Amino acid sequence: MIQAVLAFFNYGKKSKRERFGRTLATLVGLGPLLEGLNVWTGKEDPDLLLSGPVMYAGLKAVEIAFESIPESIIQIGGLLKQNYEDIQTIQIIGVISSIVSGAFIMTDGNFGFNLSKFLASAGDPYYGWISKIGGWEKRRQMFGMFLFNACYFAQFVFAMSLFAEAFGSRAPLFILLGVEFCAVSAYMGLRKGELFGWALLGHPSIFHNYIGPLLVWAWYYMLVSAVPLLIAAAPMELGPDVFAGTMVWRLLTNGGIIYVALGDLGTEHYLSVGTGMTGYAASLGLAVVGLALFLNNCDPKFDRSLFWKAKRGEQHARECWSDEKVWEKDFKTKDEEIWKGWIETIHPTYLPFDLMTQWLKRLVEKFERGVERPEWINAENEKNFIKRIAEIYIWKGTGGEEVDMALVKLFGRSGADLEEREDGLSLSFTKRKKKVQPV
Structure with missing residues (x-):
């Protein structure tokens, strides 16, 4: 029964027929077999919750x-x-x-x-x-x-x-x-x-x-x-x-x-x-x-x-960021992996801020040389990029004008040019109303 409930929520974005069919299959005990078949054959469905x-x-x-x-x-x-x-x-x-x-x-x-x-x-x-x-x-x-x-x-x-x-x-x-x-x-x-x-x-x-x-x-x-x-x-x-x-x-x-x-x-x-x-x-x-x-x-x-070796989250991030190889098959470049696999999703506590700052500088240098802007940082999602970068550095309480300037060079605007957050905090280091202390 618990497996069937899990399947019901997992297939929430699917059609009613497919959702009901997979829930019923899981209810009669076929859920682990079907999911196992997908895993062993490497099939991935982006529309699933999990x-x-x-x-x-x-x-x-x-x-x-x-x-x-x-x-x-x-x-x-x-x-x-x-x-x-x-x-x-x-x-x-x-x-x-x-x-x-x-x-x-x-x-x-x-x-x-x-x-x-x-x-x-x-x-x-x-x-x-x-x-x-x-x-x-x-x-x-x-x-x-x-x-x-x-x-x-x-x-x-x-x-x-x-x-x-x-x-x-x-x-x-x-x-x-x-x-x-x-x-x-x-x-x-x-x-x-x-x-x-x-x-x-x-x-x-x-x-x-x-x-x-x-x-x-x-x-x-x-x-x-x-x-x-x-x-x-x-x-x-x-x-x-x-x-x-x-x-x-x-x-x-x-x-x-x-x-x-x-x-x-x-x-x-x-x-x-x-x-x-x-x-x-x-x-x-x-x-x-x-x-x-x-x-x-x-x-x-x-x-x-x-x-059995101790491994901290930041250590793992440094290991991945320092490796020239792309670890995840879904990413085409190392820059895309750093952004989508780490900066966009992982909690700021475990991000290496020195490497992140170096990464921003490298992006600026690439685009100043005329390198074509990749799809993951196009005009449609640049606002989310700016907000996420600004939010991380404000949470950390460091970065200042250097990060604002990097964002201006990348997009022509920084966090100060976006709407203020729901809590009233500006997304700019130089113009924010109050400082956010790390939790």
């Missing part, structure tokens, strides 16, 4: 969060409540199949999302981990991720089932106590300027600066709990170091929950502490083996340390 990879990853996350996890926890909880003699083979098969299904969904989501992002951003080093060699290397890589996901998922649902069985009504308290590491990680990431991506896109606002980080933390905690390794190498949101650290924390807390919960169930229960910890140790060992298989069979040109 891009193909984001919609695909979202459907997988919903499938895991609202189907695989509850189903597995309920089945394991039923086994824990029964006497050992009453357990039937079909129940054990059901639990195993549910865990395997969840691991397949995770693996498929990871590879599909990453492949689609790589096809769209071939120059971005963070999406190049899929083995390009083919053959056994790619099979070992996929099997390694599947093995890691299966063990990780099995630990998580088993620990949560034991948690609910042992502590019952006290579970919310223990859950609150158990997420302090993630809360601290999110706070430290915010202080370091790691928050970067969809939560802080666009113009400065109260939502982006205060509500956004909370949503990012909730989103990351869900991803780390249910869909590990997804976008782990990309320098988005909290960064790869926080993502990897939270995954390790989850693996460790699973063991702690199993140990404490089995002890709380008492010696009369058929599942002893020793048996539970033996199973935990075995799954942890297999998870390490799977992770090693996955990392050792990544593409030889891919830097594996990107999965």
Whole structure:
């Protein structure tokens, strides 16, 4: 049902027939298959609310969060409540199949999302981990991720089932106590300027600066709990170091929950502490083996340390801007990529202002030499260009007449020649009524 609602809004710009058809297809379970087909074949539809990879990853996350996890926890909880003699083979098969299904969904989501992002951003080093060699290397890589996901998922649902069985009504308290590491990680990431991506896109606002980080933390905690390794190498949101650290924390807390919960169930229960910890140790060992298989069979040109290396948003921007290659396939030139992929969309906190000023100067020099003005900066959108540049530098509280002069040379006018913003602030550095302090 949640997937169908997501599809209904995603296809809002389509005809009623197409929107209803895709919603109905998603309602009967075909949504992930159809979106996956579009992602794996590289088809993009600009009329959709969410891009193909984001919609695909979202459907997988919903499938895991609202189907695989509850189903597995309920089945394991039923086994824990029964006497050992009453357990039937079909129940054990059901639990195993549910865990395997969840691991397949995770693996498929990871590879599909990453492949689609790589096809769209071939120059971005963070999406190049899929083995390009083919053959056994790619099979070992996929099997390694599947093995890691299966063990990780099995630990998580088993620990949560034991948690609910042992502590019952006290579970919310223990859950609150158990997420302090993630809360601290999110706070430290915010202080370091790691928050970067969809939560802080666009113009400065109260939502982006205060509500956004909370949503990012909730989103990351869900991803780390249910869909590990997804976008782990990309320098988005909290960064790869926080993502990897939270995954390790989850693996460790699973063991702690199993140990404490089995002890709380008492010696009369058929599942002893020793048996539970033996199973935990075995799954942890297999998870390490799977992770090693996955990392050792990544593409030889891919830097594996990107999965755990700290990477700030501004660092990522500098890396892209300094590279002469165009990373995104949708952009024809580097200047267009810097404008559309970064300046026009990314929050000013993560833009390298020194490089941005140099970029403006280069544009002025090009146009003064008589270079033809590109389509992305034509007469139709020059007003938005001026407003965005002026807004960013005013928000930063720097730039002054130098930026105004650059805009005048580019377009014959600056922010002072445009209408004032809704909050009464002028879009000129030299004529604005009051200074905007960075949030």
